[in-house]
Structures are given as C-alpha cells and as structure tokens.
Amino acid sequence: MKPNTIIQGDCIEELKKLPDNSIDLIFADPPYNMQLENALYRPNNTKVNGVDDEWDKFASFAEYDTFCTAWLRECRRILKNTGTIWVIGSYHNIFRVGNIMLNLGFWILNDVTWYKTNPMPNFMGTRFTNATETLLWCSKGKEHKKYTFNHKLMKKYNGDKQMTSVWQIGLCIGEERLKGEDGKKAHSTQKPEELLKRVILSTTKQNDVVLDPFFGTGTTGAVAKKLKRSYIGIEQESEYITLATNRIDKIKDCFEEADWVEESKENKSLPISP
Amino acid sequence: MKPNTIIQGDCIEELKKLPDNSIDLIFADPPYNMQLENALYRPNNTKVNGVDDEWDKFASFAEYDTFCTAWLRECRRILKNTGTIWVIGSYHNIFRVGNIMLNLGFWILNDVTWYKTNPMPNFMGTRFTNATETLLWCSKGKEHKKYTFNHKLMKKYNGDKQMTSVWQIGLCIGEERLKGEDGKKAHSTQKPEELLKRVILSTTKQNDVVLDPFFGTGTTGAVAKKLKRSYIGIEQESEYITLATNRIDKIKDCFEEADWVEESKENKSLPISP
DNA sequence: TATAAAGGTGAATCCGCAC
DNA sequence: AGTGCGGATTCACCTTTAT
Numbered sequence: 001m002k003p004n005t006i007i008q009g010d011c012i013e014e015l016k017k018l019p020d021n022s023i024d025l026i027f028a029d030p031p032y033n034m035q036l037e038n039a040l041y042r043p044n045n046t047k048v049n050g051v052d053d054e055w056d057k058f059a060s061f062a063e064y065d066t067f068c069t070a071w072l073r074e075c076r077r078i079l080k081n082t083g084t085i086w087v088i089g090s091y092h093n094i095f096r097v098g099n100i101m102l103n104l105g106f107w108i109l110n111d112v113t114w115y116k117t118n119p120m121p122n123f124m125g126t127r128f129t130n131a132t133e134t135l136l137w138c139s140k141g142k143e144h145k146k147y148t149f150n151h152k153l154m155k156k157y158n159g160d161k162q163m164t165s166v167w168q169i170g171l172c173i174g175e176e177r178l179k180g181e182d183g184k185k186a187h188s189t190q191k192p193e194e195l196l197k198r199v200i201l202s203t204t205k206q207n208d209v210v211l212d213p214f215f216g217t218g219t220t221g222a223v224a225k226k227l228k229r230s231y232i233g234i235e236q237e238s239e240y241i242t243l244a245t246n247r248i249d250k251i252k253d254c255f256e257e258a259d260w261v262e263e264s265k266e267n268k269s270l271p272i273s274p
Numbered sequence: 275m276k277p278n279t280i281i282q283g284d285c286i287e288e289l290k291k292l293p294d295n296s297i298d299l300i301f302a303d304p305p306y307n308m309q310l311e312n313a314l315y316r317p318n319n320t321k322v323n324g325v326d327d328e329w330d331k332f333a334s335f336a337e338y339d340t341f342c343t344a345w346l347r348e349c350r351r352i353l354k355n356t357g358t359i360w361v362i363g364s365y366h367n368i369f370r371v372g373n374i375m376l377n378l379g380f381w382i383l384n385d386v387t388w389y390k391t392n393p394m395p396n397f398m399g400t401r402f403t404n405a406t407e408t409l410l411w412c413s414k415g416k417e418h419k420k421y422t423f424n425h426k427l428m429k430k431y432n433g434d435k436q437m438t439s440v441w442q443i444g445l446c447i448g449e450e451r452l453k454g455e456d457g458k459k460a461h462s463t464q465k466p467e468e469l470l471k472r473v474i475l476s477t478t479k480q481n482d483v484v485l486d487p488f489f490g491t492g493t494t495g496a497v498a499k500k501l502k503r504s505y506i507g508i509e510q511e512s513e514y515i516t517l518a519t520n521r522i523d524k525i526k527d528c529f530e531e532a533d534w535v536e537e538s539k540e541n542k543s544l545p546i547s548p
Numbered sequence: 549t550a551t552a553a554a555g556g557t558g559a560a561t562c563c564g565c566a567c
Numbered sequence: 568a569g570t571g572c573g574g575a576t577t578c579a580c581c582t583t584t585a586t
Contacts, residue, residue, distance in 0.1 A: 035561050042557090043576045051559050061376065091385035091410075092561060095372025102335065102369060110402045111365035113387050115440050116558090121577040122436065124562040125425035128384045128411075128476075129578080131438035133559080136365075137402075151399035162395050164405035166387075171558055174581055189559050202402075382561080419563075425576090436577070 003230035015074035024208035106138040196223040218244025277504035289348035298482035380412040470497040492518025
C-alpha cells in the first residue's frame with residue numbers, strides 16, 4: 001500500500017486488495033443515482049447541463065444497493081479502529097446509503113449538512129430550492145470510541161465557538177472549478193476544497209492516510225497534500241486521473257494545520273494552485 | 275371520518291380504519307429510536323433530561339423497520355393522489371425511515387433541513403454540535419405530479435425569494451413549550467409551531483384535512499386550526515390527548531393565509547394562545 | 549481604465565393539457 | 568404512452584462584452 005498514489009481500476013476490486021485496519025480516514029463521493037429523465041430548461045430557455053454521465057446510471061434501487069453494500073463493506077474492513085468515514089450524497093441516494101451503513105455496523109457520529117450558499121433554484125416553482133447535500137460521518141462501530149476528532153482545532157476555526165453540523169459553503173465554481181480544453185467543466189460533480197478542508201482537518205492528524213474510492217478530479221488528494229496528509233485515490237476513468245495528477249503536482253504550498261487555521265480566521269480558503 | 279378530532283388508540287390500528295385516498299396532508303413525527311443507553315451529563319455534572327420514554331424504545335433495527343413500514347404503508351393508502359406527506363426525524367432514524375419510504379413507492383420532493391438556531395451543544399467535544407433535524411416531504415409516487423404546493427405564497431413569505439430547503443427555526447422553548455403541573459416539560463419532543471406553519475402553509479389549501487398519526491401535544495392541530503385547516507390526530511397516551519385538547523380549545527385567533535403571510539413579514543410567529 | 553450591462557451556469561429526480 | 572404546444576417559471580456569482 002503505497003501512499004500518495006492514484007490507483008486506476010474498479011472501485012470494489014481495488015478496495016479488496018487493501019489490507020485490513022490500514023486506513024485512517026475515508027472520504028467517499030459515490031454516484032448519486034439521480035434518475036434524471038427529461039431535459040430541464042431555465043426560464044430564459046437555456047438548457048440545464050444535468051448529470052448524464054454513464055457512471056451515475058443504475059437500473060434499480062436493488063442494483064444501487066448491491067453496489068453500495070459492496071464498497072462500503074470493504075471500506076469498513078480496511079478502516080482502522082481509530083478511523084472514521086465520510087460519505088456525501090443528496091436526497092436521491094443518502095437514505096439508501098445511510099440505511100446500508102447502519103446495516104453494516106457503522107455508527108453515525110453526525111449527519112453534516114452542506115448548506116449551499118448559491119444553489120440552483122427550482123425553476124418551475126414545484127418544490128423548495130434544494131439547497132443542501134448531506135455528509136454522513138461514521139465510526140467503524142458503536143464500540144470504537146477512540147476515533148480522531150480535533151475538537152479544539154475546529155472550535156478555533158469557527159471563531160472559538162463549537163462548530164455545528166451545518167456548513168455553509170459555496171459551490172465549486174470560478175477559478176477553482178477545473179475546465180477542459182473546451183472551457184467546459186471537466187467533471188460534473190467536483191466538490192469545493194473548503195468541504196474537504198473541514199473533513200480532513202477535523203478528523204485526521206498530520207501524516208494520516210486518507211483514502212478516496214471515487215477520486216474524480218482529486219479534490220481529496222489536493223487538500224490532503226496541502227494539509228500534509230497522505231492520500232490514496234481509486235478512480236476508473238483515465239481522463240480524471242490525468243486531471244487529478246496534474247492538479248496535485250502543481251501544489252507547492254503546504255501548511256502546518258495550526259498555522260493554517262490561524263490564517264483561516266481572516267480568509268478561510270487555501271490558495272488555489274495556479 | 276370526522277374532522278377536527280383526536281382519536282385515542284394504536285397508531286397502526288387506527289390508520290387502518292381510515293378510508294383510501296381521503297387525506298390531503300400527513301405530518302408524522304414518529305419515535306426516533308434514539309438508542310440512548312447511558313445517561314448524558316453536562317460538564318457541571320447536571321444530568322441532561324434526554325428522551326427516555328418507553329414509546330421511544332425498539333429492540334432492533336428490524337423491529338423499528340417493521341413498525342415504520344406498517345404505519346407508512348397505511349399513510350400512503352389513505353393519502354389523496356394530490357396529497358403529500360412530511361416525516362420528521364434525526365440521524366438516529368431518518369435513514370431507516372427514508373429507505374422504507376422509497377421502498378413503499380413514495381417520491382421524495384425535498385429533504386428539508388430544520389437548522390436549529392439554538393441547538394444543545396456537544397458537551398464532551400467528541401462530535402460537531404448536532405444542529406439539525408430532517409423533514410422528508412414526499413408525494414404518493416413519481417407519477418403523482420399534481421400535489422399541492424403554494425409556491426408563490428412561500429416566496430412571498432420568504433421576502434420575495436424562493437424558499438429553500440433549509441429552515442432556520444428555534445427549538446420549542448419558553449411560553450410556547452407546554453409544561454406539566456410540576457413545571458417540567460409535558461412532552462419530550464414538542465415541535466415548534468413555526469415548523470408546522472411552514473408545512474401546512476406550503477402544502478395545503480384552506481379546509482384541507484391534515485392528519486397527524488403521532489399527535490402528541492397537538493402542535494399540528496393547533497396550527498391547522500389557526501390556519502383554517504381541518505385536522506385528525508391519532509394518539510395513544512391519554513395525558514397527551516388532554517393537553518392537546520385544552521391547547522386547541524383555547525385557540526380563538528384564526529387567520530386567512532394571505533393576511534397571515536402579510537403580517538408574518540414583520541413577525542413570523544403566530545400568536546400563542548393564552 | 550473603470551464601470552455597467554449582458555450572458556452563462558451549478559449533482560435537478562422541476563408543467564399540464566389535448567390529441 | 569407518446570407527442571406537441573401554450574404558458575408559467577429563477578438565484579447567486581462568475582465571465583464576457585459594451586459603454
């Protein structure tokens with residue numbers, strides 16, 4: 001198990017190769033199974049560029065459940081007893097995922113709400129603006145109480161008040177959003193670095209190993225490097241691996257966490273590498 | 275089926291007596307199955323008065339799932355095709371509940387986050403402050419698209435901007451919280467009226483029938499009456515029924531929804547009856 | 549150059565009727 | 568069930584173009 005590598009391959013197969021009790025933290029951003037059918041247009045008649053990637057399509061709940069049970073079971077096996085796991089999802093999938101995690105014996109520590117500061121509105125006025133995604137933070141089991149949680153650090157980060165389970169963070173847009181040669185977004189679901197900063201800062205120590213089984217464009221690896229953690233990524237698509245590799249190679253500014261939190265009081269963003 | 279009544283009895287048995295396709299809205303606040311084993315103490319050694327009621331205890335996930343499947347199945351049967359259902363829960367149970375609802379064919383419209391403005395801190399510093407509960411708002415099924423949603427009204431209520439799925443509302447405390455003769459809270463999980471106001475205002479029309487299968491101290495009935503909707507409550511415990519009956523009888527000030535929304539721009543609280 | 553206006557876009561389960 | 572069409576529907580923020 002070599003740290004700071006991206007493994008190309010099928011998520012479940014590659015997880016099976018990793019040894020028991022070897023990982024300090026897992027961050028997983030699995031397919032959401034969005035079940036989009038028809039095109040959606042804004043009031044000005046422009047088309048919404050929805051998630052139509054093949055990797056997000058599942059034939060049924062049963063198929064999605066089988067997939068999630070398999071990768072989550074492996075995640076639990078390779079997690080250290082002091083480790084924890086984060087899984088992010090939307091209402092489309094998080095109730096399937098949460099149910100499976102409970103069945104596998106994971107113990108929910110928090111359901112953190114990512115409260116988007118700039119969500120896309122509901123154009124037709126048929127629902128409330130869907131302004132959140134949910135992160136499930138879990139230990140390996142009820143009996144594993146000695147997990148890493150940097151309470152004081154997060155309190156300091158939050159202006160000396162205990163950080164709550166609601167995180168107000170904007171979408172990943174602008175300079176931070178990776179673009180392809182055509183100027184379009186390179187990945188449909190790139191997550192903001194601020195989200196990963198809070199995850200990694202709160203639940204790992206320096207030099208810990210962070211695993212991301214759905215590495216995508218490598219946000220987890222990029223933030224892990226900036227915060228002096230090790231990372232292991234698993235990703236199937238070679239285009240994403242190329243993007244992630246370049247992105248992480250460019251990073252030169254790495255931080256002692258204490259220094260970074262001190263700085264972050266004024267500016268909570270880590271520098272984006274050029 | 276007589277409107278504006280409280281039915282005493284077992285939730286599932288009483289639901290079975292109600293006719294198909296007869297209810298406009300269901301609000302359900304089921305037991306959370308909190309699994310609190312040890313008492314929780316504050317740093318100053320005072321004991322936190324948690325939820326330790328007998329009705330909140332289930333032997334296993336399987337038992338809880340069986341219970342929820344039964345009452346949710348009946349709810350779906352009695353709901354009109356134009357109706358919707360709200361179920362509130364915390365991370366302890368909402369992933370069981372959500373999974374069951376999906377399996378029964380409910381279609382999730384929003385997962386609304388109740389973002390508590392005054393949550394109880396995590397005294398031990400072992401987790402993030404748990405600042406939310408989740409409300410699942412669902413239609414009877416994907417094919418039932420003509421559900422009631424008062425989009426314009428909620429937009430007006432929200433300062434002429436579309437209301438999002440995050441609702442910042444305080445806990446039910448102070449004058450609004452019902453007390454027993456001993457001065458202690460009369461019910462361990464009384465919900466704030468503001469929560470029910472948003473639920474009823476957004477997803478019913480005047481004179482619609484609102485059913486609450488876990489009526490408790492009758493917050494649903496109280497708000498329904500204030501907003502000129504009908505209610506049906508089901509509740510097992512006679513003490514709660516007495517409290518709820520007295521509470522609802524006291525209400526004299528009822529509102530046309532348009533008037534109330536106009537007023538609510540300055541003061542979002544409906545008057546608490548004396 | 550500076551400011552304003554116009555255009556683009558984000559994990560989206562987003563209409564309803566007639567034929 | 569599928570298609571076609573009239574009509575109602577959006578927020579924050581970034582980029583590009585115009586003044």
